[in-house]
Amino acid sequence: MAPPRNRRPGFSRRAQYGLFLSYVVAIGGALIAVVLIALSQLNAPAYSALRGAVREVTAPISASLGGVRRGITGVPSGIGQYFGVVSENQRLKKQLRQSGDLVQRARTLGRENARLRRLLQLRDRDPKTVAAARLVSSSPGSTRRYAVLYAGSRQGVRKGQPVRGPEGLIGRVLETSPNTARVLLILDPESIVPVQRTRDGLPAIAVGRGDGLLDIRSADMANAPFLAGDAFVTSGTGGIYPPNIPVGRVTRNSRDSAIARPFAGPDSVDFALVQQIFMPEAPPEPEPTGEASDQPS
Amino acid sequence: MKPSSRLPLGSSQPSSGPHRWRAYISVIVASLLNTLPFVATIPILPPFGLMVLMSWRLLRPDVFAPWSPLLLGLFNDLVSGQPLGSGMLLWTLCFLAVDVIDSRLVWRNIWYNWLIAAGAIGFCLSAGRLIATPLGAHVDTALLLQIIVSIALFPAVFRICARLDYRPRKL
Numbered sequence: 001m002a003p004p005r006n007r008r009p010g011f012s013r014r015a016q017y018g019l020f021l022s023y024v025v026a027i028g029g030a031l032i033a034v035v036l037i038a039l040s041q042l043n044a045p046a047y048s049a050l051r052g053a054v055r056e057v058t059a060p061i062s063a064s065l066g067g068v069r070r071g072i073t074g075v076p077s078g079i080g081q082y083f084g085v086v087s088e089n090q091r092l093k094k095q096l097r098q099s100g101d102l103v104q105r106a107r108t109l110g111r112e113n114a115r116l117r118r119l120l121q122l123r124d125r126d127p128k129t130v131a132a133a134r135l136v137s138s139s140p141g142s143t144r145r146y147a148v149l150y151a152g153s154r155q156g157v158r159k160g161q162p163v164r165g166p167e168g169l170i171g172r173v174l175e176t177s178p179n180t181a182r183v184l185l186i187l188d189p190e191s192i193v194p195v196q197r198t199r200d201g202l203p204a205i206a207v208g209r210g211d212g213l214l215d216i217r218s219a220d221m222a223n224a225p226f227l228a229g230d231a232f233v234t235s236g237t238g239g240i241y242p243p244n245i246p247v248g249r250v251t252r253n254s255r256d257s258a259i260a261r262p263f264a265g266p267d268s269v270d271f272a273l274v275q276q277i278f279m280p281e282a283p284p285e286p287e288p289t290g291e292a293s294d295q296p297s
Numbered sequence: 298m299k300p301s302s303r304l305p306l307g308s309s310q311p312s313s314g315p316h317r318w319r320a321y322i323s324v325i326v327a328s329l330l331n332t333l334p335f336v337a338t339i340p341i342l343p344p345f346g347l348m349v350l351m352s353w354r355l356l357r358p359d360v361f362a363p364w365s366p367l368l369l370g371l372f373n374d375l376v377s378g379q380p381l382g383s384g385m386l387l388w389t390l391c392f393l394a395v396d397v398i399d400s401r402l403v404w405r406n407i408w409y410n411w412l413i414a415a416g417a418i419g420f421c422l423s424a425g426r427l428i429a430t431p432l433g434a435h436v437d438t439a440l441l442l443q444i445i446v447s448i449a450l451f452p453a454v455f456r457i458c459a460r461l462d463y464r465p466r467k468l
Contacts, residue, residue: 022363022364023363023393025363025364025367026362026363026364026366026367026392026393027389027393029364029367029385029389030367030385030389030390030393032382032385033367033370033383033385033386034382034386035382036380036382036385037380037381037382037383037386037428039381039382040381040382041380050375050381051375051381054372054375054376058329058332058376059332061332062332062333062334063334065333065334066334066335069334069335135336136332136334137332137333137335138335138336138337138378139337139377139378139379140331140333140335140340140341140342141331141340141341141342141343141344141345141377141378141379141443142340142377142378142379142425142429143425143426143430143434143436143439143440144378144379144429144430145337145338146378147336148332185336187338189430189431189433189434189436190430190431208434209434209435209436210339210430210434210435210436210439211338211339211436211438211439212338212339213435265338266338267335267336267337267338269336
């Protein structure tokens, strides 16, 4: 079809000026947009207020749609569960018998651990859970990885707090509005989490790759190879993430930097827990022998 | 039926108020698809807001003023997670580019429309990636997939917009 020439204003001076002016506005607006992009690198608070206002409207809708989705996708598995329940019961009973003595041993170990910790006068900071809420939506069209949490400053969620699921770390809070919060997932290319290897405590950092996986990079000078199956947990360095939250498992043997699969799939998590910012206290000073011992140890 | 009782597509009938609202609202609804209730781990959702906007632009150039992609792009940025301003800039540039193409091209058929939209989608997604994400991120494979899927889906979006645009009218 021939392009309609509606834009051509004819001989009317007024229409010509109007059209010219609208192009001036468009180009001027594009220049303003360039400035806005530059400012967005600074994370201006005005932006988060704007985004928060929009989120306040969209999050309840997303949440209710999510409920519908869960209801529908839950039907097949519900039917399957109903028929699988007898065999599962037998299997679980067998498993319970087998794991009984393991539990006994673990209890003993736990008691011993607590006793040793008391001896060492270690003070445990138990990171308190601030809120439990659903991740209702995300940024599916963008190359950045954000999620929207349906709990905000009214529920006690503050900027910077870590967000975890039952299986592991999910991310941290970037912005809050009264009832919603924006979460930077650990999968985002700009997220960095200090981690350590469970096997030997090797320090490393977990950087998001952007494709649903993590890059584990050694933070140590020592040339330590990563083996497939190495599990990494948060180390507590940096003071944001509490230690010992599972982060990811290395998929392939490699050196210096390895690809890891995160433990917590944010798409499968039912509820996310927002925890308080972890601030480790200053390490207990080694008491110099013979000198003043007036410090409380 | 008289030949004049129905407007052919792209006729020079100026858009009326409610019609224009239909176009704006359809772009906003398409942008809101970004808030669908799932947590994506890779860029997967086609830029439906842009696709609807381009469809309207190619179908009926008189519906949107040259500056309207600024506002619609701003709204898309607020819900999509891209840095604020990227949609404003890129969508407006696409609009201006289509205006330039329209001034050169005498005839435009569905293949030209598809080609123009493919260019706009590819440009907006790759430029958005450059603005939003550091260069070292491993998002390019997923992004390529997203671009291909979006281009493949464009005729469907175009058809929906044409459907919204169509209204029998007595003169």
